[in-house]
Amino acid sequence: MPLHVLLVEDDPFDAELAELELRRERAERYEVRHVPGLEAALAALADARFDVVLLDLGLPDACGFEGVTRVIANAPEAAIIVLTGQDDDAVGAQAVALGAQDFLVKGVGELHRLSRAIELGIERKRRMEAVRHAGLHDPLTGLPNRALFDDRLAAAANRAARYGEGVAVAFVDLDGFKAVNDRFGHATGDEVLKAAARGMSEAVRAIDTVARLGGDEFACIYPGVADPQGARVVGKRLVLAGAEAVAALDLLGGELEVTLSVGMALYPQHTKSLGELVRLADEAMYAAKRAGGARVVVARRAPLRVPTAIEERSKAG
Secondary structure (H helix, E strand, C coil): CCEEEEEECCCHHHHHHHHHHHHHHHHHHEEEEEECCHHHHHHHHHHCCCCEEEEECCCCCCCCCHHHHHHHHHCCCCEEEEEECCCCHHHHHHHHHHCCCEEEECCHHHHCCHHHHHHHHHHHHHHHHHHHHHHHECCCCCCECHHHHHHHHHHHHHHHHHHCCCEEEEEEEEECHHHHHHHHCHHHHHHHHHHHHHHHHHCCCCCCEEEEEECCEEEEEEECCCCHHHHHHHHHHHHHHHHHHHHHHCCCCCCCCCEEEEEEEEECCCCCCHHHHHHHHHHHHHHHHHCCCCEEEECCCCCCCCCCCCCEECCCC
């Protein structure tokens, strides 16, 4: 399968040299698309996926390192090899510091390294993405971790504020999980956590986020869910899907039952402070647990002391 290369170069001679070098090395290995400027490159990136971008730093419609930052913003998965006419390592080093994988000085003398630079750049990008993914995801369940949850919540709130929408946040705790660890051991507990994570992930939309915050606590972000009724609906889906996924494991021998307590809070209805939003969802979750678990409680602006009529029992029957 060929590597898809986007060559962004305004000089026809330099572009031809680069394409000739790639054809000379391994013609079948590369599928090259040439565009003459940054705006054309961004349009191409919006239209198709590329493994690597060969990016000239001297484009007429880009200033300085603007091309590097905008390509990264529009195609974060692509490796970037910077092509510069300046025989100055400091320029290339700055491009790499901004997120490029390598740099080459344009000209026949350097272009013989182009094929190898592409291969190494793609591998370097893959390693960087693996490290980045590991730093933002829970190793047991594969779900986003607290850091990525916070980042996505901030992005969802910003979008909601811009477009006059709402966001619901759910905090989730597994009822009876400690007893599973105590009775069956941590290996079984891990399987329960993974099953609950799968169940909840299957109960949300592609635009939603399910994250593991630690231990048996999870959280979800629901862009566009703006009222208590909608929050209760999505929260109930979590309760049912998570518990059903755990029950389907058939690891507990009918001796223990794991259910889910869910607390919901709404942005901006309850608060415009993300810290307060998280606190309200957490308090609502503990209110659900105090009421016996296996239910949804939607927060009120005032502190929660006892479950109210806005709680939703989710057990069948």
